[in-house]
Amino acid sequence: MNEKVFRAGAATSNITPPLGVSINGGMSDRTATHVHDELHARALVLDDGATRIAIVVCDSCMIPRTVLDKAKHLAHSHTGIPLDRMTISATHTHSAPTAGSVFQSDPDPAYLEFLAGRISDAIRRAVNNLQPAKVGWGVGSEPTQVFNRRWKMQPGFKMVDPFGRADQVRMNPPAASPELVEPAGPIDPEIGVLSVRDAEGRPLALLANYSLHYVGGVPGGEISADYYGAFAARLSELLASNRLETPFVGMMTNGTSGNINNINFREAPESRPPYAQLRKVAELCAKEAARVAGEIEYHDFAPLAMRQAQLRLGRRSTPKDEVARAKFILSEAKGMELAGVEQIYARETVLLNDYPPYVDTLVQAIRIGELGIATTPCETFVETGLAIKAESPLKPTFTIELANDYRGYLPTAEQHALGGYETWRARSSYLEVEAEAKIRRELLKLLGEVA
Numbered sequence: 001m002n003e004k005v006f007r008a009g010a011a012t013s014n015i016t017p018p019l020g021v022s023i024n025g026g027m028s029d030r031t032a033t034h035v036h037d038e039l040h041a042r043a044l045v046l047d048d049g050a051t052r053i054a055i056v057v058c059d060s061c062m063i064p065r066t067v068l069d070k071a072k073h074l075a076h077s078h079t080g081i082p083l084d085r086m087t088i089s090a091t092h093t094h095s096a097p098t099a100g101s102v103f104q105s106d107p108d109p110a111y112l113e114f115l116a117g118r119i120s121d122a123i124r125r126a127v128n129n130l131q132p133a134k135v136g137w138g139v140g141s142e143p144t145q146v147f148n149r150r151w152k153m154q155p156g157f158k159m160v161d162p163f164g165r166a167d168q169v170r171m172n173p174p175a176a177s178p179e180l181v182e183p184a185g186p187i188d189p190e191i192g193v194l195s196v197r198d199a200e201g202r203p204l205a206l207l208a209n210y211s212l213h214y215v216g217g218v219p220g221g222e223i224s225a226d227y228y229g230a231f232a233a234r235l236s237e238l239l240a241s242n243r244l245e246t247p248f249v250g251m252m253t254n255g256t257s258g259n260i261n262n263i264n265f266r267e268a269p270e271s272r273p274p275y276a277q278l279r280k281v282a283e284l285c286a287k288e289a290a291r292v293a294g295e296i297e298y299h300d301f302a303p304l305a306m307r308q309a310q311l312r313l314g315r316r317s318t319p320k321d322e323v324a325r326a327k328f329i330l331s332e333a334k335g336m337e338l339a340g341v342e343q344i345y346a347r348e349t350v351l352l353n354d355y356p357p358y359v360d361t362l363v364q365a366i367r368i369g370e371l372g373i374a375t376t377p378c379e380t381f382v383e384t385g386l387a388i389k390a391e392s393p394l395k396p397t398f399t400i401e402l403a404n405d406y407r408g409y410l411p412t413a414e415q416h417a418l419g420g421y422e423t424w425r426a427r428s429s430y431l432e433v434e435a436e437a438k439i440r441r442e443l444l445k446l447l448g449e450v451a
Contacts, residue, residue, distance in 0.1 A: 006301045007047040008133035008196045010205035010249035011125035012040045013118045015058060016223065017097040017111050023221070024105035025061050025094025025214075027344050028337065032097065033221035036275070037229055039096055041088075042251045043122035044196070044205050045081070046368065047130060051304040053085045053366065054123045055207060055373075057251045059225035060090040060115075064100040065361070065377075065405035067116050074120035079127045084308040087364055087375050088119060089403035092254050093226035095218040100406050102428050103344060104337070129246055132199040137371040138296035139396045140288040143189035145281050146212050148382070149261045150184040150420050153177075159419070162345035163322065167419030172261070176268040184418055185259055187211070188382050190389075191285060192255070192398035194371060195293040203240040203248050208289045209373075209398040211255030211382055215262045215278040224275070228252040230282035231289075238290040252285070253400045256385030258378070258409050258422060302369030305450035309442050312360050313407070314432035316425055318353040326350050348426035355430070362404040363439055365446030372397035372451070374443040377405035378431070379422070383412050384440055391444055393451040399443075412436045 016038045023030040039059035046053050054075065068088045076083055090099075098105040099115060151173045153159065159167040169184045192209035208231070215227045225232075232250035240248035262281060263269075326346035330338075338344050366373040372394030376384070380401045389397050409422040409429040416423050416433045423429060 004049055004301045005132055006135060007130045008135065008204055009045045009126040009129035009131065010043060010196070011122055011129055012042050012249055013122035013125065015039045015041050015115055015118045021108050021111055022098040022105045023095060024098035024102050027103045029105045030220055032223050035223040036218065037224050039223065039225050041119045041122040042232065042249055043126040044207055044249065044251065045123065045126040045130060046304055048302065048304040051085065051306065052081050053304055053306050054081050054126065056088040056119055056122055057253050058088065058090050058119060059093055059229055060096045060099050061092055061094055062100050062402050062406040063090050067099060067112050068404055070116040071119035074116065075123040078124050081123065085306050086123070087366065087400065087403050089253055089375065089400050091226070091228040091252065092214050092402055093224065093228060094214045094216060095222060095224040095226060133204055134197045134201065134298040134300055135302045135369065136195050136296040136298040137369065137396065138193050138292045140191040140193060140292040141189045142191055142210070142284050142288050145262055145284060146187045146189055146260050147262065147264050148183035148185045148187055148259055149263065150259050151265060152181040152184055154179040154181060161419060161424050162341045165419070169418045169420040171421035172263065173265060175263065175265050180265060185381065185383055185415065186386065187260060188255060188386055191288050191292070192396060193289050193292040193296070194368060195296060197298060204246070205249040205251065206235060206239065206289060206293055207251045207253065208285065209253045209255050209400065210285055211257045211260055211385055213257045213261040215281050217272060217274055217277045219274050227278040227281045230279050231286050234282050234286040235289060238286055239293065254402060256380040256382045256399050256401055258381045258411070259415070260382050299369060303367070305367040306364065307446040307449050308362060308364045309446060310360055310362055311438060311442055312358050313435045313438065314358050315355055315430050316432055318349055322349055323353050345424060345426060351427060352425065352430055359407060361407050363442050363446065364404065365443060365450050367394060367450040370394060372447050374399045374447060375403035376401050376410065376439055377403060377407045378410035379408065380410045381412055381415055384410065384436055387440060388443055392447045394447060397447065407431055410436050410439065
């Protein structure tokens with residue numbers, strides 16, 4: 001009887017754009033004028049002899065399914081990995097090229113072609129690097145860098161959405177304001193860790209997971225992978241700075257951070273030089289991930305399983321009177337660049353009115369030994385991640401957001417009722433109110449199937 005062999009391979013592929021491309025992540029478009037640090041697609045391929053899976057993390061704000069499907073088909077044609085055994089996610093850095101049209105930013109088609117090819121290359125190179133490996137998993141914690149960004153405010157604090165309706169919460173309120181009452185939701189301080197070593201015990205790759213929106217502090221016009229890239233670089237220094245023949249690959253995935261960021265609103269804002277804060281977050285997270293990697297048990301073999309489901313989700317309607325109002329607002333706009341949220345959301349209303357009444361998207365569940373991973377195509381609220389972790393039959397479990405598609409924010413029904421930026425209807429937030437519950441139920445079902 002042949003002994004089971006667990007193999008792993010990891011690789012990176014450079015996805016840095018040429019200067020001059022659009023940078024998204026804001027309501028106004030920006031143009032790339034400088035590259036501060038290179039962007040990458042980071043790939044990890046695992047093989048238990050019966051199942052082979054690929055996990056890719058891209059330094060991008062969000063990537064539409066059309067691009068990711070093309071990357072998967074290219075990778076499949078060269079490696080044979082089934083399309084439903086690949087998961088590709090975006091980190092959500094706000095200083096990367098536009099890959100999906102949001103607000104006033106649109107992608108360069110040439111960059112999208114380049115991006116799909118380079119993601120495929122990362123998978124192919126990781127397959128080329130497959131070798132006998134050991135694998136382990138664990139959970140760390142970094143509670144000092146995650147804060148819920150949706151706040152309840154004192155009565156009388158003005159909160160009105162772009163459509164003239166009153167909100168009950170404010171996203172990113174004035175820091176240290178006496179009108180702050182309390183956050184409108186929880187945080188998740190956990191850092192999930194999947195660590196891979198070669199047969200001799202040397203670090204090969206580490207995939208981490210943290211529920212934190214991008215950090216920022218990047219000057220306008222500069223390309224940067226944000227704290228995700230700084231984490232990967234620092235982790236390499238901590239774990240494998242002398243590894244040359246097969247370079248170590250560090251990867252940070254975004255958990256459920258649709259309502260989480262790095263601002264402590266209880267304190268007055270502190271002025272910091274560019275990149276200082278993201279380096280601080282990267283340092284803290286890298287040290288914690290390295291600590292976990294040094295303490296967990298490693299296994300010579302871990303069974304792999306993966307399931308995927310396609311969900312059909314409704315789009316929130318654009319009432320005729322709101323479309324008429326939006327067209328009137330746009331008729332009074334001056335110039336190509338829209339000014340103010342009313343004009344910007346008027347354009348979103350008109351564009352959404354041409355969307356189909358439903359969308360098809362993907363969710364996945366992965367088992368690696370006792371570890372569970374669930375993927376969502378949205379900027380998912382932390383409540384969803386916490387619920388999946390609590391109810392998953394696999395322990396530990398974590399969730400990777402912005403995976404395999406981009407379908408905007410995913411507030412819970414309770415958070416929808418409170419209003420706030422993340423619920424404002426736009427191409428960045430348009431799924432039906434029930435979408436979160438449908439996605440969560442399907443993910444728990446899939447986790448049960450792979451457990």
